Amino acid sequence: xxxxxxxxxxxxxxxxxxxxxxxxxxxxxxxxxxxxxxxxxxxxxxxxxxxxxxxxxxxxxxxxxxxxxxxxxxxxxxxxxxxxxxxxxxxxxxxxxxxxxxxxxxxxxxxxxxxx
Numbered sequence: 001x002x003x004x005x006x007x008x009x010x011x012x013x014x015x016x017x018x019x020x021x022x023x024x025x026x027x028x029x030x031x032x033x034x035x036x037x038x039x040x041x042x043x044x045x046x047x048x049x050x051x052x053x054x055x056x057x058x059x060x061x062x063x064x065x066x067x068x069x070x071x072x073x074x075x076x077x078x079x080x081x082x083x084x085x086x087x088x089x090x091x092x093x094x095x096x097x098x099x100x101x102x103x104x105x106x107x108x109x110x111x112x113x114x115x116x
Contacts, residue, residue: 041047090097
């Protein structure tokens with residue numbers, strides 16, 4: 001019940017005009033509507049779950065971005081240079097790279113076969 005309604009009851013309904021009573025009724029309806037809407041939002045589990053998932057995704061994306069930036073900053077130039085040298089060596093001698101790849105595939109296949 002609104003404050004105006006409580007005051008009207010304490011002063012007596014006889015002194016109030018129909019417009020004042022209607023205004024109090026409308027205020028009470030709006031207050032009740034707001035309360036019902038708030039309760040409905042709290043009980044909408046699906047919407048709340050979607051909000052939580054969206055918040056979690058955003059948080060994870062920010063963390064991944066931060067980790068990526070930190071990793072790029074922490075990687076020494078020599079590691080980048082080493083990777084470039086390895087790529088150049090593979091381009092110059094692709095048969096060695098193919099041989100190393102075949103060897104690695106054989107080792108992995110052996111581990112898989114032994115594990116079964």
